[in-house]
Amino acid sequence: MMEARGFRQALRQLRQHKLRTLLTLLGMVFGVGAVIAMLSISEGGRQEALRMIDSMGLRNLIVEAVEFDPETLQEIRAQSVGLYAGDIEAIMTTLPMVEAYAAAKKIKTWDVYSLEGRANTEVLAVSSEYFSLGNMITRNGRTLADDDNRNYAQVAVVGAQAAEDLFPDGLAIDKLIKVNHLWLRVIGVLDKPEEGKKEFAGITLADDSNRIFIPLEMARKRLKIDSLESPLDMLKLKLKEGTDTASAARALDYLLKKRHGASADYRLIVPAALLKQEEQTQQIFTIVMAAIAGISLLVGGIGIMNIMLATVLERTPEIGLLRAVGARKKDIRDQFLMESVTIAGIGALIGIVFGLFLAFTVQLFANWPVAFSLFGIVISVVICLLTGVVFGLYPAIQAAELDPIKALQRD
Amino acid sequence: MIRLKGVQRHFHIGDQVVRALDGIDLRVSRGEFIAVMGRSGSGKTTLLNMLGCMDQPDQGEYWLDGVDVASLDDDALSAVRNHKLGFVFQSFHLLSRMTTLENVMLPLQYDHANPHPDAEERARELLERVDLGDRLQHKPNELSGGQRQRVAVARALINQPAVILADEPTGNLDSHTSAAIMELLTSLHAGGQTIVMVTHEDDIAANASRVIEMLDGKIIGAGN
Numbered sequence A: 001m002m003e004a005r006g007f008r009q010a011l012r013q014l015r016q017h018k019l020r021t022l023l024t025l026l027g028m029v030f031g032v033g034a035v036i037a038m039l040s041i042s043e044g045g046r047q048e049a050l051r052m053i054d055s056m057g058l059r060n061l062i063v064e065a066v067e068f069d070p071e072t073l074q075e076i077r078a079q080s081v082g083l084y085a086g087d088i089e090a091i092m093t094t095l096p097m098v099e100a101y102a103a104a105k106k107i108k109t110w111d112v113y114s115l116e117g118r119a120n121t122e123v124l125a126v127s128s129e130y131f132s133l134g135n136m137i138t139r140n141g142r143t144l145a146d147d148d149n150r151n152y153a154q155v156a157v158v159g160a161q162a163a164e165d166l167f168p169d170g171l172a173i174d175k176l177i178k179v180n181h182l183w184l185r186v187i188g189v190l191d192k193p194e195e196g197k198k199e200f201a202g203i204t205l206a207d208d209s210n211r212i213f214i215p216l217e218m219a220r221k222r223l224k225i226d227s228l229e230s231p232l233d234m235l236k237l238k239l240k241e242g243t244d245t246a247s248a249a250r251a252l253d254y255l256l257k258k259r260h261g262a263s264a265d266y267r268l269i270v271p272a273a274l275l276k277q278e279e280q281t282q283q284i285f286t287i288v289m290a291a292i293a294g295i296s297l298l299v300g301g302i303g304i305m306n307i308m309l310a311t312v313l314e315r316t317p318e319i320g321l322l323r324a325v326g327a328r329k330k331d332i333r334d335q336f337l338m339e340s341v342t343i344a345g346i347g348a349l350i351g352i353v354f355g356l357f358l359a360f361t362v363q364l365f366a367n368w369p370v371a372f373s374l375f376g377i378v379i380s381v382v383i384c385l386l387t388g389v390v391f392g393l394y395p396a397i398q399a400a401e402l403d404p405i406k407a408l409q410r411d
Numbered sequence B: 001m002i003r004l005k006g007v008q009r010h011f012h013i014g015d016q017v018v019r020a021l022d023g024i025d026l027r028v029s030r031g032e033f034i035a036v037m038g039r040s041g042s043g044k045t046t047l048l049n050m051l052g053c054m055d056q057p058d059q060g061e062y063w064l065d066g067v068d069v070a071s072l073d074d075d076a077l078s079a080v081r082n083h084k085l086g087f088v089f090q091s092f093h094l095l096s097r098m099t100t101l102e103n104v105m106l107p108l109q110y111d112h113a114n115p116h117p118d119a120e121e122r123a124r125e126l127l128e129r130v131d132l133g134d135r136l137q138h139k140p141n142e143l144s145g146g147q148r149q150r151v152a153v154a155r156a157l158i159n160q161p162a163v164i165l166a167d168e169p170t171g172n173l174d175s176h177t178s179a180a181i182m183e184l185l186t187s188l189h190a191g192g193q194t195i196v197m198v199t200h201e202d203d204i205a206a207n208a209s210r211v212i213e214m215l216d217g218k219i220i221g222a223g224n
Ligand SMILES: Nc1ncnc2c1ncn2[C@@H]1O[C@H](COP(=O)(O)OP(=O)(O)O)[C@@H](O)[C@H]1O
Pocket: B011, B012, B013, B018, B019, B020, B038, B039, B040, B041, B042, B043, B044, B045, B046, B047
């Protein structure tokens, strides 16, 4: 009740000096605006990064075959055949912390179609564990099983986008698709993954939605694979729970180095390390943000203090009168504090709107991911209000401590 | 109602001492209308500030309506001003951003002890009583000097004060409007209101029921 009236009085007071109030607000508005905009942008980037790291699996280690140009490839192949089943065997027998593995091989395609449609998709030959390690689930049907590999079954699991292209009417299970010269029966359609960026920290991420998955062993047997190609393109290793990923990664690297010699035809990716890296980047960003926020709030706060000191001077006779009719020191102090906090609050609100506007403009034109950071907004408002209190306190106490007699005489 | 005993108030300026009040003894009974006279610098305003609980004696006693004022802290003094006193100033002291009605209601806003749901109605009545019933929503700068002072009188009355303290209430007004203000104060006095008024004009003081004369911080004479 008291607060509501104080707030109304403060607003009225500020309306009397629109330009002055506006100028005071600017520092706050730009400060908060910049912080909100940057937070929204960084939050967007962070969520993207985390989602991608998460999709790689924090308990996984990933080994990728490096691609070379044709001439270098000749030389490399003289020393190393690339990533192949022998590596898996060596890993599974010497590294006890590896609990499971999944292998994948990109198939060169020149033709992928069904009787109902055509798709521009990637075909991936995978071992059966590929789906469980990637947390991939089917919308219809099932994923590949060990038997499919053992029996060289001519079956396929298709991603959601690929299924849409190949079978526009929506029914895909048990229908046939043709990959190069080979007819395959669809046994499963994958769930649609979240939309998102496809590259992070130099690593291209799979868009499983536009892929067709076929049994690895079947592909090796029935599809022609160039002898210079690496037999496997990707190897995903799942570590046992509680394993230290860093030391597992070191052990794996040591093993692979020994097997592949100096050819450097593989690359090791450690999602957990990427996460750490991302967190560090985030931390630096947070510190920079806090510094910017701090400086702008300081500037805004000094502006508020300045305007409030001027206000106290200007309204000295009024303060004397209020004291004469019974206002306590506390009442005077609170009234002026309410004004400075109101200025800060309005500054924060305008700043937030301005910042979100900036962020979404950036998203629109630069196509960066932007996420609305509720935490950032709440923190901004709280800190702005605190700034209003801190920088308004000195002028408010000055006002409260005025000698009422002298204040009344200053007219 | 009011009792001052041996009240002293000294100001130290450098190594000089100004005895603004130098041993004041004064009794004011309920319903009295007192005019304080004396030449400039004699201590009239200091006395009124003392009576108004805006200042406290260095020495001596001050009893107001049964309360020992000298023993009160700042918050309690504020409460006494709010509950028992009404001020009228030479320069009106209305808040320019507020309407007439809001100016009159203002003191009740600081009465933390009691809610005043009828504040607006009372303010309206008082403004009618000072002949400003048709100026409720006007701002002070839309009123003449005499009208402003009448708003100030209405504001002084809103808390039904034990005493009204007026420091040269007609000092900024021409003789015609001064007469109207004095008529108003006289009618309040006739209604039983206790008033202490500072003035240096004899014809203004003539409205009072008792005149006291000050010189150099002392009361040198009292009469009717
Ligand atoms: N706050 C103060 N500091 C120093 N001297 C003061 C102060 N207030 C009043 N005085 C002095 O006290 C004396 C009485 O002042 P005042 O009560 O204002 O007289 P009056 O109202 O009768 O003209 C004057 O000499 C004045 O200069």
